Amino acid sequence: MGRILRALAGEGNLRVVAADTGDVVEEARLRHGLSPTATAALGRAMTGALLLAQLLLKTPKERLTLRLEGDGPLGGVVVEADPMGGVRGYVKNPKAEVPLREDGKLNVGAAVGQGFLRVDRALPNGEIYTSTVPLVSGEIAEDLAHYLWQSEQIPSALLLGVRVKGEGEVEAAGGIAVQVLPGASEEVLGRLEANLKDFGPLTERLRKEGLEGALAALFQGLGLERTDLRALGYAENEIPARFRCRCNREKALEALVFFTPEEREDMIVKDGGAEVVCHWCGAAYRFSPEEIRSLVAEVRCPDCGALWLYPKADGTLFRIEGDTCRCGRRVELPGERRAEA
Numbered sequence: 001m002g003r004i005l006r007a008l009a010g011e012g013n014l015r016v017v018a019a020d021t022g023d024v025v026e027e028a029r030l031r032h033g034l035s036p037t038a039t040a041a042l043g044r045a046m047t048g049a050l051l052l053a054q055l056l057l058k059t060p061k062e063r064l065t066l067r068l069e070g071d072g073p074l075g076g077v078v079v080e081a082d083p084m085g086g087v088r089g090y091v092k093n094p095k096a097e098v099p100l101r102e103d104g105k106l107n108v109g110a111a112v113g114q115g116f117l118r119v120d121r122a123l124p125n126g127e128i129y130t131s132t133v134p135l136v137s138g139e140i141a142e143d144l145a146h147y148l149w150q151s152e153q154i155p156s157a158l159l160l161g162v163r164v165k166g167e168g169e170v171e172a173a174g175g176i177a178v179q180v181l182p183g184a185s186e187e188v189l190g191r192l193e194a195n196l197k198d199f200g201p202l203t204e205r206l207r208k209e210g211l212e213g214a215l216a217a218l219f220q221g222l223g224l225e226r227t228d229l230r231a232l233g234y235a236e237n238e239i240p241a242r243f244r245c246r247c248n249r250e251k252a253l254e255a256l257v258f259f260t261p262e263e264r265e266d267m268i269v270k271d272g273g274a275e276v277v278c279h280w281c282g283a284a285y286r287f288s289p290e291e292i293r294s295l296v297a298e299v300r301c302p303d304c305g306a307l308w309l310y311p312k313a314d315g316t317l318f319r320i321e322g323d324t325c326r327c328g329r330r331v332e333l334p335g336e337r338r339a340e341a
């Protein structure tokens with residue numbers, strides 16, 4: 001299990017979030033069968049999303065989705081995190097690999113490529129804030145810091161690291177985010193900059209000194225003080241971080257609504273049923289002909305009953321236009337998770 005800590009430093013003007021995500025990233029690697037560079041890319045993105053969720057989200061129900069839409073061989077990286085330490089994610093081409101950099105490190109920037117970083121924040125009322133910024137390097141930490149500055153006007157420093165060994169097994173992974181608040185003095189900033197310069201690779205620190213040791217080194221002379229998370233409503237003074245998917249059998253079955261009844265009958269005849277694989281976590285759900293035939297042929301608004309989706313007589317699907325129902329509710333169609341894969 002991973003863990004997340006929060007702290008203040010620099011006379012309360014540096015807001016710090018740190019995460020040890022070794023186990024979380026290893027689970028993602030095993031679930032998706034990731035190549036070493038895909039492990040590093042997804043691991044950095046998942047860790048970054050967990051840190052950003054702490055910095056940006058205000059209530060447990062909010063969620064944050066990062067999409068690295070680059071033109072590199074990975075074909076895109078998508079992760080979703082919540083402030084309770086839950087995170088899930090996938091890479092479009094999990095086996096893609098690129099040559100190592102000249103210094104022998106995994107070349108995440110080349111694997112991600114050039115393109116855009118899109119961040120969606122889902123609020124408890126169903127509203128979604130989206131912002132998109134160009135990718136700076138595809139190395140992810142830099143891209144997320146650029147996003148924080150461009151879209152949220154938050155000056156920050158971000159360290160993210162994933163180290164793999166042998167067959168690609170995760171040896172260490174984690175991240176530290178520092179948000180610089182407006183009251184930070186020149187002295188505090190100078191000290192932080194000097195500490196960052198001497199810090200070296202984060203995964204090296206995590207391996208040798210652990211998360212607490214890494215934090216002590218980075219904030220040496222800056223008076224680091226752990227935030228009491230219990231006072232903020234968490235069960236412990238650290239937040240457990242886990243690979244956590246929100247899929248289940250019921251939702252997986254609903255995903256089949258996006259096929260027409262004829263297509264579904266076809267699956268029954270050809271395959272004796274259907275299998276739905278969750279692209280977020282790799283879980284496979286197998287359905288019997290009876291279950292498939294039990295599917296409702298239409299989706300209606302739970303609030304006002306307006307038709308959102310139904311198969312038309314010509315075999316195509318009617319889908320409600322726009323993202324908002326006539327009653328104001330945000331339209332959520334079960335099959336759209338599939339359309340994203």
Ligand SMILES: [Zn+2]
Nearest residue numbers: 245247278281
């Ligand atoms: Zn899943």
Ligand SMILES: [Zn+2]
Nearest residue numbers: 301304325327
């Ligand atoms: Zn409605």
